[in-house]
Structure formats: C-alpha cells, structure tokens
Amino acid sequence: MAKFERRQDERDERRHAEEVKSRAVSFISKHYADRGLIPLCAMAAMHNDLHYYSREMYREFCCMTLEVQNRVLKYCGLDLRVAEGKKLFERCIEAVTDVLCIRFPGDESPFYDGGKYVLRSLERYGGEKIPVERINYHSTYAASPFAINPNSTSSYESCITDVLSESFRGEGSEQPISVLEYEYAFKGTPEIEACRFVTVLAQYIAIYSSKDDDSSKDYGAPGAYAGETISTMEDLFLLAVFEMYIHLVLQEKEA
Structure with a gap:
C-alpha cells in the first residue's frame, strides 16, 4: 500500500x-x-x-x-520573480521619495499624497494612449553643428533625462525637480499630462539613483526588447513601478 x-x-x-x-x-x-x-x-x-x-x-x-x-x-531567462507581499506601490513611492530627500534635500517632491499622480496613471487613465510624444526642447547635443536637423523637437523624456543625469552627477541644479516641473508646466497642465510627467520622473529617478549598474542579473527591458511598445498610461505606470522595484526596492532587500 x-x-x-x-x-x-x-x-x-x-x-x-x-x-x-x-x-x-x-x-x-x-x-x-x-x-x-x-x-x-x-x-x-x-x-x-x-x-x-x-x-x-x-x-x-x-x-x-x-x-x-x-x-x-x-x-524567459529573467531573474525576476513574482513575490507574495503587499503594498508594492507604496514601497516604491517611499523609496523614490527617500532618494529625493537624500540627494536633493532643498527640492520639492511631486510624490505627495502617496504618489497619487503616479497611481492615477493606472486608475484613471490606464486604458488611454500616452499623450504628448514630442516636446519643444533642444538638448546640448541637438544644438551641436553635427546634429541632424537641430531645430526638430525632442522625445518627451529627453529634458527629464538631461536634467536628472546632470544633477545626479553633481554637475547640474540642486533643485532638478523644480526645474523640470517648470519646464513641463506640471502645475498648469491637464491632469493626464501631469500624471505622465510624475510617472516618467519616478521611472528615471530610480534609474539614475541605482547603484547596481554592473549587476549580472537580467530583469528584462520592457519597451526595448523585440518590438513591443509602451503605448498606454497603464504600460507607463507598470514600467515606472518596474524600474523603482528593480533599482530601489530589490537593491534595498539585497543590501
């Protein structure tokens, strides 16, 4: 038996x-x-x-x-795993807010009220297409004589990445968030655009503050893999959570 x-x-x-x-x-x-x-x-x-x-x-x-x-x-060959637990979003917002408090203590944070504008990207606008693909911004490279069509517009993220990368290197403004809020008219723009701005901002703060650039782990690269697109506000929200999770939350666990 x-x-x-x-x-x-x-x-x-x-x-x-x-x-x-x-x-x-x-x-x-x-x-x-x-x-x-x-x-x-x-x-x-x-x-x-x-x-x-x-x-x-x-x-x-x-x-x-x-x-x-x-x-x-x-x-899929990824080192990422679904973990049982609660309040993932809250942990991500707390982590990105801590980065701002430490790196730019004199600046303001747009992640107040529990990161409500980031969350609204999913809960209010999740099924909508991402608004504003191009902006009237010319980076230092775009203004060079070697650039192709220097008078053209730039990708939505370009100003955010330029300002944040300089400030995280200690070469730019000590109040990069305030600078970006002004450039993107955060306080006077339609809510869906405000949500997009804060969500993209959270994504790149996590990326530029990461201390794990040489990691051998492969968590994936959504939107830059095999033709898939980040096309809706829902996609954008999940991408921001992904970047905050792998660069901030997981690193904190492994520290």
Missing part, C-alpha cells in the same frame, strides 16, 4: 509539473510578439492582481497561479 501511494504521489507530481509547464509555454507562445512586456506582467500581479487591466496579457497573467507565473519568468 505504501509503495502504491508513493507511485500515485509521483504520478500526481509529474502531472502537476507538466500542467505548469504547459500553461507557462502556452502563455509565452500566445503573447510572443509582446514577450518583452512579461516583466510588466509581474508588476501587474504584484501591484494588484484583482485590477481589471486594459491589456489582456496582464489580465491573463494575473489569473495564473504563482507557480505558473514564476515558471513563465524562468522560461
């Missing part, structure tokens, strides 16, 4: 393992064209797996068991 029960348990384990593999492979195959967004699926599940995400890929991932979710990440 003991041998029979052991064989039965082994068969059950094999069937379970095969089912987990089948579901993981099926998910990757179905969403292969957008496989670069799989790290954002993990963020969606960790943030709120009960939220009705506009992208089917996120909803489907949230409906899978934790074991299948992490098997998907493993098969």
Whole structure:
C-alpha cells in the first residue's frame, strides 16, 4: 500500500509539473510578439492582481497561479520573480521619495499624497494612449553643428533625462525637480499630462539613483526588447513601478 501511494504521489507530481509547464509555454507562445512586456506582467500581479487591466496579457497573467507565473519568468531567462507581499506601490513611492530627500534635500517632491499622480496613471487613465510624444526642447547635443536637423523637437523624456543625469552627477541644479516641473508646466497642465510627467520622473529617478549598474542579473527591458511598445498610461505606470522595484526596492532587500 505504501509503495502504491508513493507511485500515485509521483504520478500526481509529474502531472502537476507538466500542467505548469504547459500553461507557462502556452502563455509565452500566445503573447510572443509582446514577450518583452512579461516583466510588466509581474508588476501587474504584484501591484494588484484583482485590477481589471486594459491589456489582456496582464489580465491573463494575473489569473495564473504563482507557480505558473514564476515558471513563465524562468522560461524567459529573467531573474525576476513574482513575490507574495503587499503594498508594492507604496514601497516604491517611499523609496523614490527617500532618494529625493537624500540627494536633493532643498527640492520639492511631486510624490505627495502617496504618489497619487503616479497611481492615477493606472486608475484613471490606464486604458488611454500616452499623450504628448514630442516636446519643444533642444538638448546640448541637438544644438551641436553635427546634429541632424537641430531645430526638430525632442522625445518627451529627453529634458527629464538631461536634467536628472546632470544633477545626479553633481554637475547640474540642486533643485532638478523644480526645474523640470517648470519646464513641463506640471502645475498648469491637464491632469493626464501631469500624471505622465510624475510617472516618467519616478521611472528615471530610480534609474539614475541605482547603484547596481554592473549587476549580472537580467530583469528584462520592457519597451526595448523585440518590438513591443509602451503605448498606454497603464504600460507607463507598470514600467515606472518596474524600474523603482528593480533599482530601489530589490537593491534595498539585497543590501
């Protein structure tokens, strides 16, 4: 009887393992064209797996068991894993706020009220297309005589990345957030644009404050992998959470 029960348990384990593999492979195959967004699926599940995400890929991932979710990440060769826990977003906002307090103590933070503008990118505008792709801004490179069409507009993120990169190197303003709020008219712009500004800002503060540039771990690079696009405010929100999580929250855990 003991041998029979052991064989039965082994068969059950094999069937379970095969089912987990089948579901993981099926998910990757179905969403292969957008496989670069799989790290954002993990963020969606960790943030709120009960939220009705506009992208089917996120909803489907949230409906899978934790074991299948992490098997998907493993098969994609990622070091990222879905962890059980609560208040991921709150931890991310707290971490990025701490960075500002330490690096730029004389500056103001747009992440007040629990990062409400970042959260509204998902909860109010998640299904909407990201507004304003180009801005009237000319970086130092764009103004050089070697630049192609120096009078053209720049990507939305270009001013944010220029100002933050200089300030984090200690070569720019000691109040970079105030500078950027003025440049992007944060306090007078429509709310969806204000949400976009703060969400992108959180994303790049996390990136530029990271101390783990030489890490051998591969968490993925959503939006720069295989043709997938960050096209909605929902995508943008999850991307910002992803960058805050891998550069700030995970590093704090490993410290």
